[in-house]
Amino acid sequence: MNTVNNSNRDWLIDIKDLHVKFSQDDETINAVNGVDIRVHKGEAVGIVGESGCGKTVTSYSMLNILPSNGEIVSGEVRYREDNGNVIDITRLNPRSREMRRLRGGEIAMIFQEPMASFSPVHTIRDQIAEGILLHQPPKDKRVREIIIEYLGMVGISNPERAIDAYPFQLSGGMRQRAMIAMALACNPKVLVADEPTTALDVTIQAQVLMLIKKMQQELGLALVLITHDLGVIAHMADFVYVMYLGRVVERGPVVKIFNSPKHPYTRDLIRSIPKLNTPEKRLATIQGNVPDASRLPSGCAFHPRCREIIGETCRRDQPVLEEVEADHFAGCFLYSTHEETEPNTGGTDSVEYPS
């Protein structure tokens, strides 16, 4: 299943050196600071990190739906259509017809809270039909049948009844299934799922994840899965990006990330997954908290919490992603091939995709 090594395969989304900032009460928050992510056709990409690491902002940038106080400062989010046409989403007006055509129609999104993400005063049918009518209005009047078909496909029992329900009449799991049906109903090429199971009961989480995986494989979708849960990543993703404070600190195929994590942050994340068969009473944690994104630490942003800190370099210089093994990159001076880096370059010039 894991065939990610071949990056000559068709990519669908290519994010290059993305910078996003938020303004809040005269304060600037640098939420995303030079992120490179590439999503290939049919691939499941996982983006993992603690809250505030910029993973949701990155996903919102893919659809150009940042809140009004957010702004893409620089970088590219390129989308490649079926006909080979490449569009830089950051250059599109968020309100433009072109941007709206891509939203839902090419790149669809599943949100974190299925209750809050459905309008409480519209039926499931109205909310799913809205997207269908926008992107693929059927020639004959079969919208209702299409919706029932999708509701059945995502495992909603009795879809003929559920279609006329209001969101609050469905259980949390059923609502998230309906949300998935809503995303799939417009035949997108990319499915972006932002913490799709965080708000659900543990027993329902696995079912919904399995459903997303199944739909992704059956429909040949590219999946961008955003989560803080490494367990979810392990089950779902082919390729993993680990983010910390608006940067990708490590990326690689899922097996390599879990078998030989390179960045101290990734190691800490994996170490803090609770294990049942160890005698230790205390859960492992990462020391300290995520710093305030409006006051980023100098040098490597992780250095105040790092257990493997080398020295002055970590406090002064910004590490760049370097290939530590085939297709596996980490941004840490532990693997720096340069003896001396220019102080505060902060650039990501040396980031290249493996060829």
Place this chain on the structure above:
Amino acid sequence: MQGYIIRRLLYFIPTLILISIDSFAVIQAPPRDFVTTLVVQMEARGDQVDEDLINALRARYGLGKPLWQQYLIWIGNILIGDLGVSMAYNQPVSRIIMDRLPWSLLFSFSAFLIVYAIGFPIGFLSAVRQYSIADYFLTFVGFIGLAIPNFMLALILLWGHFEATGQALVGIFSVEYAVAPWSFGKFLDLLYHLWIPALIVGTAGTTGLIRIVRANLLDERKKPYVTAARAKGVSETRLILNYPVRLAINPVISNIGYVLLALISGEVITSIVIGLPTIGPVLLRALQTEDMYLAGSIVLILSVLTLVGTLVSNLLLAVIDPRIRHGV
């Protein structure tokens, strides 16, 4: 839905009873009952006090009996249309109210229409163009409207109108129509006299509504379901009309009951300044002269009307919001 309506109607009944007790308390508030007051007044004027009439009145309103019996007699009389007697006007209370109440209702309803016709679009505009020059300007004007007392505004507008046209815009009809039979011209004259007081009485309500609509829309626009709909590719215009406006309308409708109440209690001073034959000034005078049957009856009727307004707004809410309809 039926369950909801039945529940609302059931809540309506105990509230109604409480309001009637309240109004009865208003009538009972002065230290002397009204017949004693009447006797004192007649003696003060040097009139012959007719003992038979006094006793008849006492019997009719159950004076001297325990309070709860008086209350029941009072309620019983109301149900057959007898609201008691006004001493100041020396007329049945029901006749005074029937003369005045229609004007009050017409007047309040016009003010109500103005509140919603002006308040909703401005609130919408302020929210959609938040922090724009238009938003700041409208907010500024709104607060001025809220801050200026109604009588002041009435005087300013009357003066302005007089300066502009040379006519005093007092009363509800112009001189030539005052005693004329109903005609289209008279109707237009009525509208012409109505809009200024309606606007005056509506200013506070309008400003309040602008703030409510603006705050709710801004609130709803940030909700995740709006982002989710945007991610489907919905245009911004359709987005705001289909989602935030639809949800922000709830508080606007539940506001109806309060707006009605504010309009009715707000009209008194304006009506006195402009000389409108509405019920507000009568209530004020009745309270000053301890004309308690009149005062109590007006309090009762206005309260019931407010209650009906609230009931209507509750039922409207159920129609537009499925969560209320389904009792979530």
